[in-house]
Amino acid sequence: MTIPFDSTPPRNSISWAKGCALTSILGIGLGINAILRLVEIGVTLFASGDTGRMIVIWISLVIGTAIFGLWVWIGSGAVRTAALRWLAALPLPAMLALTIMIPSAESQLLMVTQLGLSLIYTLVLAWLIRRPLQWQTTPILFSAGAFLALPWLAIGTPGSWVDVGLALALGATIGWAGGQLLAWRPPLSWVHGEVPMRVWLGEGAALSLLLLVLSRALGPNGAALLFFCCAPVGGWLWLAIGRHVDVKAIVPLSALFGLFFFGVPLVLTDSDALVPLLLFGSFPEGFHLALLAALGQALLALLVIPLVLLLPNRLLHTAGAALVAVAGLTLLIGGGRATPAGDRWFVVLRDQADVSDLTTITDYQTRRSAVYRRLTDHAIATQADLRTALDGLGVRYTPYYLVNALEVEGDLPLRVWLANRPEVAEVMPSPFLRPLPLPIQTARGDEPPPDETPTNLTVIGVPEVWALGVRGAGILVGQADSGVDAEHPELSDAYAGQTENGVVHAYHWLDPWTGAAAPYDHSGHGTHTLATILGNRVGVAPDAQWIGCVNLARNLGNAPRYLDCMQFLFAPYPPGGDPLRDGDPTRGAHILNNSWGCPQDLEGCTPTSLQPVVRALRAASVFVVVSAGNDGPTCSSLNTPLAIYDEVMTVGAVNNEGRLAPFSSVGPVVSDGSLRPKPDLLAPGVEVLSAFPNTTYYRASGTSMAGPHVAGAVALLWSANPALIGNIDATEQILRDTARPYPFDDGDRCGAGNGTGAGILDVASAVRRALTR
Structure with a gap:
């Protein structure tokens, strides 16, 4: 018995042209959204951050309103079914968009917040839809997922174990939400089996747009731009994999699909390296490599789709998943990037040394030495209790003296513990870039050596000083x-x-x-x-x-x-x-x-x-x-x-x-x-x-x-x-x-x-x- 849904083919009054127009307008709208994400990052950097964020939020609301209007315009049928999914998915990116108010350096806090918001949305969605679920494994999903992970394993580096867990959980939750929407309004090809090619292609495009909507604001520091590269292909792969399970099993399958499709890239992408300043760095850098991996994921998805459709043998896919996983892990370990790179915190103590009385020392070197001794002695004495506690926890740290502070390696729970210590004044993130798989290219200039004193020196009178010796x-x-x-x-x-x-x-x-x-x-x-x-x-x-x-x-x-x-x-x-x-x-x-x-x-x-x-x-x-x-x-x-x-x-x-x-x-x-x-x-x-x-x-x-x-x-x-x-x-x-x-x-x-x-x-x-x- 299939789940009831509106599977009526489009009526004559609902022209295919209308469906194409809806798809095109939605695609353009989501494209504009991605461009606006870039603008938002630029505005945050170079102008008033709050103004830039509000502009993007308002434009996103306008686009969402336009999608709602288009849904009302469509009468009924398969196109309306797709539009219903898109409309029901819109609250999730709207909720996630609020997390752009969290500073880029707070990537772990942002991931925790996004996971919480995604769980709220998905649980509400599950309560509203209330479809019966069943678990049905398919090795095809694992082989396809492992194959898509190869570009990320080749160039990425994992964060801490907490980062890994958050990223996988967030990806799985997004997939779970998508699965709920598909259980509510399944594609025709899953319900009726054989459908015309044009219907299958249209459904794949609809699912790709659904992935774009779900990932619109996903991840820290502009990571959504990466999914914009691979989501347009991912919908057809999602559709192809779903043909191998019962519709009742689509929710757990989609959760696993999201874990691979969204979670693995988030695990292996250095969120700190996605900050816009690095857009202008030399290749290879964090953003360049992540973009390359996202494009590689899209290309591999194109290759995997026919394999999923034409090679349904479970044993073959099981063996393929194992081989691909071994190959991917070999790339990661062989590149020396398998060790999780944990978060770090800059912990400033309340008791800062006072060196103002040392300014009365007239001898230059004596004053420098006195300041150094005062600062280091004070740091060693006042940091002792905190350092003993950190040693007891097995936590690594680096002490400082110009500021009485420590850099501490740990995740969000440790930060909370540190912030509640009586000797601690503030705890702030210390972004630390993960290793790259390739050496960075060294820049080269494009100007000849000067044949006379440069103008910037002459206008401030430098040659006159040189003339004095x-x-x-x-x-x-x-x-x-x-x-x-x-x-x-x-x-x-x-x-x-x-x-x-x-x-x-x-x-x-x-x-x-x-x-x-x-x-x-x-x-x-x-x-x-x-x-x-x-x-x-x-x-x-x-x-x-x-x-x-x-x-x-x-x-x-x-x-x-x-x-x-x-x-x-x-x-x-x-x-x-x-x-x-x-x-x-x-x-x-x-x-x-x-x-x-x-x-x-x-x-x-x-x-x-x-x-x-x-x-x-x-x-x-x-x-x-x-x-x-x-x-x-x-x-x-x-x-x-x-x-x-x-x-x-x-x-x-x-x-x-x-x-x-x-x-x-x-x-x-x-x-x-x-x-x-x-x-x-x-x-x-x-x-x-x-x-x-x-x-x-x-x-x-x-x-x-x-x-x-x-x-x-x-x-x-x-x-x-x-x-x-x-x-x-x-x-x-x-x-x-x-x-x-x-x-x-x-x-x-x-x-x-x-x-x-x-x-x-x-x-x-x-x-x-x-x-x-």
């Missing part, structure tokens, strides 16, 4: 970025590890991401910014030296990686050393350049999370230069650490004519409630020519390019007058007093000092002022 000698710059091409001719002889006896990387280089012993730079960002500071032909202070660290190895950072680098640049330690015991602040950098920000949505930093760092570094007489960010021209777009802090010199970007770049972030600072004006100073940041990996050159724009000019200027000032070394107040005052006033009338549109600060950097005037002190 001041070129930055005796000053050590710390660079924390994507890395450094230490063999580039602009930088090789300035590396502090370059000695008479060869290159020594100990105390001069740190890679907290991969542990690489020697400097490297895949993206070129770090090479470009460092060469602007001290490159031989393109740098402000070519006789200064540098030590380096990687905090953005793959375009994504987090608070602990930023701390790893700042601690090393302040007090370097030998390979394998303990930063809290083996650091040597007398070897550390005078100046730190930070051409990065730590946004809470993407990288987890709260507005106050890194403030103890800059307070301690300033107390230790380390000059910290920070790029303002590239979220302008909206007022209060300067909103991420470190740029928001009063203790650092924040730098905005102008072009070579001195006009504020439209991308340059603008104050006042509202993220911490201070309303302080920012940035502090402006410098060239548009089409700046500098070094790039593989002995090449490149023109780049951004406040990342502006900040290094000020770092180089400080190196020139301290080299010109060593009495200024460590005197941050006096150095900042010279830079402000000698800055050229901003010449255009848009400078105060966000309030006095916001956007333009003290004006445009004038290196020549600043050095002349320093020489007269």
Whole structure:
């Protein structure tokens, strides 16, 4: 006995043209939805996140209303049956769309929320439909599912066991919901067996659209875009597999189908690598590889469909599933990516060290050492109870001292436990990228070497300073970025590890991401910014030296990686050393350049999370230069650490004519409630020519390019007058007093000092002022 449903073939009054029109309009609508997802991500990054999300939600509601109208327009029959399924599925993506309000860095929380919402929807659906169910296994499903998993096993990496469980449960729940809808309105080919080919094709298209609807907002950080690639094929595979079981067994079968079709991709996709910044990274990267796997899944589905239809032998499919599973696991294990990569949390303690009284120490190196000892002793003492508790639980962690904090490896339950500890002030996510199956390609520039001093240096008076014999000698710059091409001719002889006896990387280089012993730079960002500071032909202070660290190895950072680098640049330690015991602040950098920000949505930093760092570094007489960010021209777009802090010199970007770049972030600072004006100073940041990996050159724009000019200027000032070394107040005052006033009338549109600060950097005037002190 079959389940009653509307199986009446379309009547003459319900033309096939109407059905095609409905299908086409729905397809276009879902396509627009996918495009809007991209727009939503972009808006979240580059404008007001709340506004962007609301726009997408409203447009999704409009599309849903349009689908409802089309359903009303269709009279009855098979097309109306498909439209009923689509309409009944719409509440699920509408519910899941609400989770875009959860920050990208909170991927595990987002998965838990999506699983809860999906279960609510599916249980309500099951209560409303109330169809009898039965379990009926089919090896065809397992062989097809294992085959579709091959692209993901070839290039993906699993998260923690909790991540794996959440992803599989979420995929199975989505499939369960789809199965309920099909049990309520089964396809004709499942009820009547043999149907005309055009009907079978139409039903496959209808199920593909149903998969698109169900996956519209599925997964974290834009993972729904991946399902948009494979869902248009998945409907026919779902339809083909369903022919091998009774209609009463379609719900459990669909749950298993969802586990393979949605769950496995979610398991093996690094959600942190789907953040939009990585869309612009070099191949292979997380998003590129996930997109490739999704397309591979679609192609394999096309191959599997005829095998499912033409080879119904259960034994053959059982053997095929086993062979394919072994092949897939071999790809995963052979690639060294089988170990689950768990979540990490940045745990900040309430009791932060006070080093303000140490600023009275007049000797530069003595003050640095005193600050280091105060910070490390305080961290060791106050972290003892928490570290003992974590040791008892067998949890791995890394302690820090510039912020009294720990990075702890664990999942959401551990985070809840940590947040309720009395000594803990806050717990924030620490996004950590999973391994890639292929090495990252190193970027190359497309500009010839300069045959004269670049314009960005001449407009701020750098050649005039060189004419005085001041070129930055005796000053050590710390660079924390994507890395450094230490063999580039602009930088090789300035590396502090370059000695008479060869290159020594100990105390001069740190890679907290991969542990690489020697400097490297895949993206070129770090090479470009460092060469602007001290490159031989393109740098402000070519006789200064540098030590380096990687905090953005793959375009994504987090608070602990930023701390790893700042601690090393302040007090370097030998390979394998303990930063809290083996650091040597007398070897550390005078100046730190930070051409990065730590946004809470993407990288987890709260507005106050890194403030103890800059307070301690300033107390230790380390000059910290920070790029303002590239979220302008909206007022209060300067909103991420470190740029928001009063203790650092924040730098905005102008072009070579001195006009504020439209991308340059603008104050006042509202993220911490201070309303302080920012940035502090402006410098060239548009089409700046500098070094790039593989002995090449490149023109780049951004406040990342502006900040290094000020770092180089400080190196020139301290080299010109060593009495200024460590005197941050006096150095900042010279830079402000000698800055050229901003010449255009848009400078105060966000309030006095916001956007333009003290004006445009004038290196020549600043050095002349320093020489007269």
